[in-house]
Amino acid sequence: MTARDQIFGDIRKALKRAAGEPPLFEVAPLAAPALRIPQMDRNLYADLFVQKFESLGGTSFRVRNTSAVVPAIAELLVQKHAVASNSPFLRKCGVTGLVQVHAGFTDRDQLKEACAAADIGITSVDYALAATGSFVMLSSPNEARLISLLPPAHIAIVPRSRLLANLDELLSILPRPADQTSSMVLITGPSRTADIEQILVRGVHGPGEIYAVVVDEE
């Protein structure tokens, strides 16, 4: 008997269920998913996001339009090597054109090398969550996983229109993220640990510094 057959056999025997039997709802009902989306003015999302993001230890900038992005982050890039994602929004903001910024990767190994050596990773986001100050990033040709992960600092350029209220709203928009991507990650604050004496230390394995640039008009 295969392991699969035995495990399913044991489960069905214990639960007194037959193979292929649909779930029973009488004894253990399953209600519709409980999503709680607060009713609030969408214009306030950016304020709330910035407040939460900073309380986690992030640094944020509010800019009016795309042309204000490069000036906002210029100081962070002085004497630094950065890797940027292929997001069209970054190109529109002029980030990928900067001399310190290396972009346009399509090869995994080259990307990995570059990210491991870079000081800063620059990405856009697919969404951001106001209630928790989180970035939501879906892996795609535009957004690789490693840019927000390997360098010690991460800058995310966040179009204000991508702000959602909370996790529940995200799950109402993306009821099954796996249909679109192999990886969706919620990033809520800088990498941290409290494994030694419960003392908080930032930047264990992921970026210890994170920055958000919220752009009002795309």
Add this chain to the structure above:
Amino acid sequence: MNAPEADIQQAIDDPRLQLAIYTATGRLIDHRANVVSAEALPHYQDLRSEAHAIKKHTIENLDYYLEQLESNVIAHGGKVVYCRTGQEAADFVLDLAKKRGVHMLVKSKSMTSEEIHFNERLEEHQLEAVETDLGEYILQLAHQRPYHIVAPALHLTRYDVADVFTKELGVENEVVIEKQTKIARNVLRRKFLDAGIGVSGANFLIADSGAIVVVENEGNARLSTSVPKIHIAIAGIEKAIPRAQDLAVFLNLLGRSATGQPLTVYTSFLSGPRRENEIDGPDEFYLLLLDNGRTKLLADPVKRQSLYCIRCGACLNHCPVYRKIGGHNYPWVYSGPIGAIITPQFHGVTSDTWLPFASSLCGACAEVCPVKIEIPKVLLKLREEVTEARRKSDSDGLERFAFQLFAWIATHPKIYLLLASLGSIFFPLTPKIGPLKKWASQRTLPEPAKQSFHQWWAARRPKS
């Protein structure tokens, strides 16, 4: 096995350890309290009820949801491997590593892999498995098992860590925690970049998506699941939930209950290998679904709720027993109240018979459990089973003899009266001598009456 009384006494007598446990669990208690209060999370109690209902439904229809999960993992290009035991899981990984020529793998924190002694099994065959969670890495170097479900190195101080690093990594003695963290980051960064396989656990398995969810704070799980070309996730079959949208309930509870975070730093939804046009991510994805005794817990309607656990560790932090005796005095990797109910069920009630009794049934665990597992109720059920097994096995001859003796005395009135009057004389002495001394040291015994009922009745009876 009997309770490790000497070890427990040692833990209680160690002021440094007591302080470490008390402070760390105390902080976790406070952090949780701040984020589940009525002001911070008005619907907290509703979430708990919803989480319980979803888990109950899933566990009671587990075969259905596992089949759905399996077909969706395959649809996204992943493979599902069923493992009856830890050995089967290790054998699969060893075989795959051999085929792909992999000599080293990186691991993110997984209690399930601790449960099956995954690293030891691989290292017997010269496959190096490197723990990458900071706490787990320290413990791997120190050759210890986790002290706590979410804070594995809770019992160690910075000075302990300095000694471990000096001894095992050959670095200068370093007692500044930030610098210790940096040392670990540098050593492990190289491992991430070189490893051929990344192994993770899974906090949830989403049936309708064929996805796994991994929550963490350090980024080591993201690295383990994103950098190496092969990702293997190991999870118990009970981790299934029906829909991705159910995470609105579970993620709002897990981080808050564990560390007081509304969301942990990284929450990864992962499904299958990287898609055709994605730049990075693994080329191969395997989901190892482990039984290892879980199916044994399913039959009993009261006890099966032990499988609802989402491993937040809140019951440990709030347990007066855990907070005194610490994590290593529990016989298995799962400690605290949840360990006390799942260990006897996985290992059989006759293996650690003391465990279900090592509780005052104060109920703190059930009160904080985010999925409302009735831990005291399960403990009582297990006590019943332990007692029943003892009675059947007749191993406790002394107890049986004592009851037989009592039955005989109680049915012979003259002897009963004689012994009762002797008893009222000698009874006050028993707590000070003999086998009852220890038991009585924590209890106040009632004074025997000066006059027995028989004597009282005889005195009142009219002398006609």
